[in-house]
Amino acid sequence: MTSRRKVIGASSFLLALHLAILFAGFIAPSDPASQNRDFPFAPPTRLHFVDAQGRFHLRPFIYQTEPAPEGLYEYLENRAQAYTVRFFVSGPKYKVAGLLPLHTHLFGVDSPAQIFLAGSDSYGRDQFSRILYGGQISLAAGLLAAGISLLLGLLVGCVSGFYAGWIDESAMRLAELFLVLPWLYVLLAIRSFLPLHVSPAETFFLLVAVIGTIGWARPARLIRGIVLSAKMRKYVTASRGFGASDAYILRRHVLPHAYGTLLTQAALLVPQYVIAEVTLSFLGLGLSEPMPSWGNLLANLQQYSVLVSYWWMFLPALALVLVSLGYLAVADAFHQQLQSGSM
Amino acid sequence: MKFLERRLLHAILLLIGASLLCFLFSTLAPGSYFDEMKLNPQISSATVAALRSQYGLDQPLPLRYEHWVKSVLHGEWGYSFAYNLPVRGLVVVRARNTLLLTSLAAALAWLIAIPLGVWTASRPGQWEDRLSMAGTSFLLSVPELVVALGLLYCVIRTHALPVGGMVSADHDSLGLWGRVRDLSAHLIVPVATLVLASLPILIRHVRASMMEVLQAPFIQSARGHGIGRMTLLFRYALPAAANPLISLFGLSVAGLLSGSLLVEVISGWPGLGPLLLEACLSRDFYVVVGVVTASTLFMILGSLLADVMLAMADPRVRMDNV
Numbered sequence: 217m218t219s220r221r222k223v224i225g226a227s228s229f230l231l232a233l234h235l236a237i238l239f240a241g242f243i244a245p246s247d248p249a250s251q252n253r254d255f256p257f258a259p260p261t262r263l264h265f266v267d268a269q270g271r272f273h274l275r276p277f278i279y280q281t282e283p284a285p286e287g288l289y290e291y292l293e294n295r296a297q298a299y300t301v302r303f304f305v306s307g308p309k310y311k312v313a314g315l316l317p318l319h320t321h322l323f324g325v326d327s328p329a330q331i332f333l334a335g336s337d338s339y340g341r342d343q344f345s346r347i348l349y350g351g352q353i354s355l356a357a358g359l360l361a362a363g364i365s366l367l368l369g370l371l372v373g374c375v376s377g378f379y380a381g382w383i384d385e386s387a388m389r390l391a392e393l394f395l396v397l398p399w400l401y402v403l404l405a406i407r408s409f410l411p412l413h414v415s416p417a418e419t420f421f422l423l424v425a426v427i428g429t430i431g432w433a434r435p436a437r438l439i440r441g442i443v444l445s446a447k448m449r450k451y452v453t454a455s456r457g458f459g460a461s462d463a464y465i466l467r468r469h470v471l472p473h474a475y476g477t478l479l480t481q482a483a484l485l486v487p488q489y490v491i492a493e494v495t496l497s498f499l500g501l502g503l504s505e506p507m508p509s510w511g512n513l514l515a516n517l518q519q520y521s522v523l524v525s526y527w528w529m530f531l532p533a534l535a536l537v538l539v540s541l542g543y544l545a546v547a548d549a550f551h552q553q554l555q556s557g558s559m
Numbered sequence: 560m561k562f563l564e565r566r567l568l569h570a571i572l573l574l575i576g577a578s579l580l581c582f583l584f585s586t587l588a589p590g591s592y593f594d595e596m597k598l599n600p601q602i603s604s605a606t607v608a609a610l611r612s613q614y615g616l617d618q619p620l621p622l623r624y625e626h627w628v629k630s631v632l633h634g635e636w637g638y639s640f641a642y643n644l645p646v647r648g649l650v651v652v653r654a655r656n657t658l659l660l661t662s663l664a665a666a667l668a669w670l671i672a673i674p675l676g677v678w679t680a681s682r683p684g685q686w687e688d689r690l691s692m693a694g695t696s697f698l699l700s701v702p703e704l705v706v707a708l709g710l711l712y713c714v715i716r717t718h719a720l721p722v723g724g725m726v727s728a729d730h731d732s733l734g735l736w737g738r739v740r741d742l743s744a745h746l747i748v749p750v751a752t753l754v755l756a757s758l759p760i761l762i763r764h765v766r767a768s769m770m771e772v773l774q775a776p777f778i779q780s781a782r783g784h785g786i787g788r789m790t791l792l793f794r795y796a797l798p799a800a801a802n803p804l805i806s807l808f809g810l811s812v813a814g815l816l817s818g819s820l821l822v823e824v825i826s827g828w829p830g831l832g833p834l835l836l837e838a839c840l841s842r843d844f845y846v847v848v849g850v851v852t853a854s855t856l857f858m859i860l861g862s863l864l865a866d867v868m869l870a871m872a873d874p875r876v877r878m879d880n881v
Contacts (some may be wrong), residue, residue, distance in 0.1 A: 230650075232727055245682075272593055285767050286686065365572055392573070392574060393573060393576045393580070396573050396577070396813075396855065396858050396859060397577055397580070397851075397858070398813060398816050398817045398820075398854045398855060398857075398858050400817040400818075400820050400821070401816075401817065401820060401835060401850065401854045401855075402851060403830075404820070404835055404836065404847075405584065405835070405838050405839065405841065405847045405850075405851045406584050407586050408838070408840070408842060409584050409842075409847075410838030461710065462567075487700070491702045491704070494702070494704065495702075495704060495821060498704060498841070499821075499824060499836055501836075501839060501840075514704065514708070518710050518717060518825075520722075523708065523711060523712055523715065524712065524716060526716050530708070530709075532714075533704075533705040533709075535701055536702060536705065537705060538700050539701075540699075540700040540701075540702065541696075541697070541700040543700075544696070544699055544700050545696075547864070548696075
C-alpha cells in the first residue's frame with residue numbers, strides 16, 4: 217500500500233513539473249528572448265506584502281527596479297510607487313505547446329515595472345521565463361533520447377533473447393563494447409565529428425539521436441534477460457504448440473513481463489539524458505544561444521565573475537535537480553513496486 | 560593463469576572495437592581540421608590537399624585505420640594537427656593527471672562509503688540510517704556539473720584555495736614539501752566533487768549487500784557466540800558481502816572517469832577532459848581518437864582489476880571461468 221502511495225506521490229510531483237514546463241508560455245511573464253538592455257544582471261524582484269505604512273496586503277506587490285546612480289550592475293527599488301502583481305494579465309504572445317496562440321499570462325505587473333522572479337541575465341532577459349522555456353528543450357531532449365534508447369534496447373533485447381544463436385552472441389558482444397565505452401567521452405567525440413554549425417533544430421535532433429543511440433546497451437541486456445526467462449514458461453511452449461507465431465508470443469506472452477522494467481529504466485534514463493544534454497550544451501557542443509536550454513543557461517557560470525557575483529544564475533541548476541529528484545523518486549517507487557511483485 | 564589470459568585477450572579485443580568504432584563514426588564527419596584553411600585566401604587549395612595527403616586524410620577508411628594501428632605500434636598514436644606533435648606525448652601527460660585525480664577520488668570515496676554503508680546497514684530504520692538515505696537520495700539527483708559549480712563558488716568566494724590548473728605559478732621554486740602542499744590544494748576541489756558525486760551510489764550498494772548478509776544464519780550464530788559488534792561487522796559480514804562490491808569497484812572507476820571530464824573542464828584541471836574538448840572544437844581527429852582510446856583503456860583496466868580482485872577473493876569465480 218505504501219509503495220503504491222509512493223508511486224502516486226512521486227508521479228504527481230513529476231507531472232506537475234512537466235505541466236509547468238509544457239505551459240511555459242502561460243506561466244512565464246515574458247518572452248524568453250526579449251531583452252532589457254537597461255537591466256543586465258538585475259537581482260530577483262522582491263515580492264512585498266507589507267507596505268510603507270505597515271499595512272499587510274494579501275496580494276503581493278513589487279517596486280520598480282532602477283539602476284543605482286553609481287556602480288555597474290547595481291540596482292535599487294524605487295519605493296515611490298507600488299505595482300501589485302496581477303493574475304491572468306495580457307502580455308506578449310506565445311503558443312501553448314507550439315499550437316494554440318494565446319497572450320494571457322498567469323501573472324504580471326503593469327508597465328513600466330518589470331518582474332524578474334529569478335533575476336535577469338547579461339542581456340536583461342527574464343531568467344524565470346528562460347528556465348521554463350529552457351526546460352522544454354532539455355526535457356524534450358531527455359524524453360526523446362530515452363525513447364530511442366528504450367526502443368533500440370527493446371528491439372535488440374527481444375530479438376537476441378528470443379532467437380538466441382549467433383544473433384544473440386554478436387548483439388551481446390556489441391552491447392559489451394558499448395557498456396565499456398566511457399559514454400561522456402564518446403558523446404563528445406561523436407559530437408565533434410558531426411557538423412558544428414547547423415540550424416538549431418538540426419542540432420537538437422542530432423544531439424537526441426546521438427545521446428539515445430549510445431545508451432541502447434543496458435536496456436537491451438535487461439530486456440534480453442527477461443525475454444530469456446519468459447520464453448521458458450510452460451504457457452509459451454503451449455501456445456507454440458497451438459501454432460502461435462513468434463510475433464504473437466512475443467507480444468502476448470513475453471513482453472508483458474518487461475513493462476515494469478521498461479518503465480523503471482525510462483525513469484532512470486530520462487534524467488540521465490537530460491543531464492547529458494545539459495552537459496553538452498554547457499560545454500558549448502550542444503544547443504547554442506539564442507535557444508534557451510538548461511545547459512546554456514548554466515554556461516553563463518563559466519565566467520568566474522558571473523559565478524561569484526550573481527547567485528540567481530544558479531537557479532537553472534535547481535530546476536535540473538528537481539527534475540532528476542522527481543524521476544529518481546519515481547524510479548525508486550516503480551522498483552519497489554516491481555520487487556513486491558504487484559506490477 | 561588461464562583466467563587472466565582470457566581476460567586480457569578480451570580487453571584487447573574491446574580496445575580494438577572501441578578504436579574501430581571511433582574511426583567508423585569519423586566517416587560521418589563532413590568536415591576536417593583543414594577545412595578552415597580553405598577559407599584563408601593566402602593558403603592555396605594545393606597546400607591544403609598536400610596537408611590532407613600528408614596526414615593521410617585522403618585515403619579510404621580501412622587504409623587510414625591500418626595506418627593508425629601501425630602508428631600506435633610505433634608509439635606515436637597518430638599526429639595532432641593542432642599541436643603538430645605525436646598524439647601519445649600529449650595524451651600520456653594528460654592521462655597521468657586524470658589518473659591521479661580519479662584514483663585519489665576512488666580511494667577516498669570507498670574509504671568513506673564502506674564504513675558509512677556498514678554502519679547504516681547495522682542499524683536499519685534508525686535515525687542515522689534515515690539521515691544517510693535522505694542524504695544519498697539528494698546527492699544522487701544533484702548532477703556533477705552542479706556540484707562542481709557549487710564548490711567552485713564556495714572556493715572563489717572564500718579565497719580558501721587556489722582555483723584552476725594543477726600547480727601555482729611559483730611551483731618550481733618551492734621545496735618538496737611546499738610542492739606537495741601546493742598540488743594537494745589544487746586537488747581538493749576536483750577530488751571533492753568526484754567523491755560527492757560517486758558517494759551516494761557506493762553507500763547504497765554497500766548498505767544493500769551488507770543488509771543481505773546480516774540476515775544470514777551464520778551471522779545469527781556468530782552473534783550468539785558473543786562476538787563483538789565491530790568484529791562481527793568488519794571481520795565476518797563484510798568479506799561475505801564483498802563480491803558485488805568488488806564488481807561495483809570496476810564500474811565506479813568508469814563513472815569517475817566520465818565524471819572527471821566535466822570536473823576537469825570546470826575546475827581547470829589539465830587532464831584528458833580539457834584536451835578532448837579542445838580537440839573536439841578544433842576537429843583534431845587523432846587526438847580525439849587517442850583520448851577516447853585512452854579513456855576506454857582506463858575503463859577496461861578498471862574492470863580487469865575488479866575481475867582479478869574478485870578471483871583472488873572468491874575461489875568460486877576462478878573455478879567458473881577456467
